[in-house]
Amino acid sequence: MAKISVCPWWLGYFLINPLRRFLHNPAEIIAPYIKEGMTVVEPGPGMGFFTLELANKVGPSGHVIAIDIQPKMIASLKQRAERSHLMERIDIRLALPESMGLVKLAGTVDFIFTFAVVHELPDINSFFLEAAKALKPNALLLLVEPTGHVNADQFSAELVIASQHGLEVIDTPAIRRSHSALLKKHHNPVS
Numbered sequence: 183m184a185k186i187s188v189c190p191w192w193l194g195y196f197l198i199n200p201l202r203r204f205l206h207n208p209a210e211i212i213a214p215y216i217k218e219g220m221t222v223v224e225p226g227p228g229m230g231f232f233t234l235e236l237a238n239k240v241g242p243s244g245h246v247i248a249i250d251i252q253p254k255m256i257a258s259l260k261q262r263a264e265r266s267h268l269m270e271r272i273d274i275r276l277a278l279p280e281s282m283g284l285v286k287l288a289g290t291v292d293f294i295f296t297f298a299v300v301h302e303l304p305d306i307n308s309f310f311l312e313a314a315k316a317l318k319p320n321a322l323l324l325l326v327e328p329t330g331h332v333n334a335d336q337f338s339a340e341l342v343i344a345s346q347h348g349l350e351v352i353d354t355p356a357i358r359r360s361h362s363a364l365l366k367k368h369h370n371p372v373s
């Protein structure tokens with residue numbers, strides 16, 4: 183894997199630019215997977231380009247747990263969620279460097295949405311271990327990585343690690359300038 187570097191907080195403002203919708207339309211990308219009432223986890227939401235749309239889609243009976251490592255990303259996400267009157271549906275958490283605390287969610291999560299974040303994590307193995315534990319049986323995880331930062335071999339290596347925790351590829355949706363895979367939790371992870 184390449185050297186890990188975390189997206190600087192100020193880049194968060196570029197990632198929420200409305201023009202990005204021409205490249206990555208949040209509503210279109212999440213539409214096939216998110217239904218009302220779901221519990222969705224979004225690791226590394228940044229300032230929430232996808233988070234607000236996830237919260238719209240889960241509706242008043244669902245919720246989105248958004249977990250980022252950078253307080254400035256979280257502060258901006260919170261402000262945007264408040265302005266959109268969606269705070270009641272969004273649980274914003276600060277990650278610890280070594281863990282997002284997903285294990286505590288054991289078997290309660292319907293969907294995990296990871297967009298342009300897994301390659302920034304210090305320990306991809308423990309991320310997929312935690313993610314698999316958090317998901318309900320047969321629940322899905324969408325893994326999307328930018329082709330500009332992650333090459334095909336690195337993406338394949340991420341998929342191998344995911345499969346070691348019972349997350350198997352069931353689809354490869356087309357998302358511009360991205361590698362993507364829809365993973366399904368097939369069985370309880372052994373570790």
Ligand SMILES: C[S@@+](CC[C@H](N)C(=O)[O-])C[C@H]1O[C@@H](n2cnc3c(N)ncnc32)[C@H](O)[C@@H]1O
Pocket residue numbers: 188189197198225226227228229230231232249250251252255277278279282296297298299302303304
């Ligand atoms: C490239 S940004 C992508 C933001 C968002 N997913 C999007 O596509 O607009 C990556 C995000 O992951 C967060 N991140 C990096 N390492 C993390 C970690 N260990 N735990 C939680 N979030 C992390 C960064 O702070 C940043 O907000």
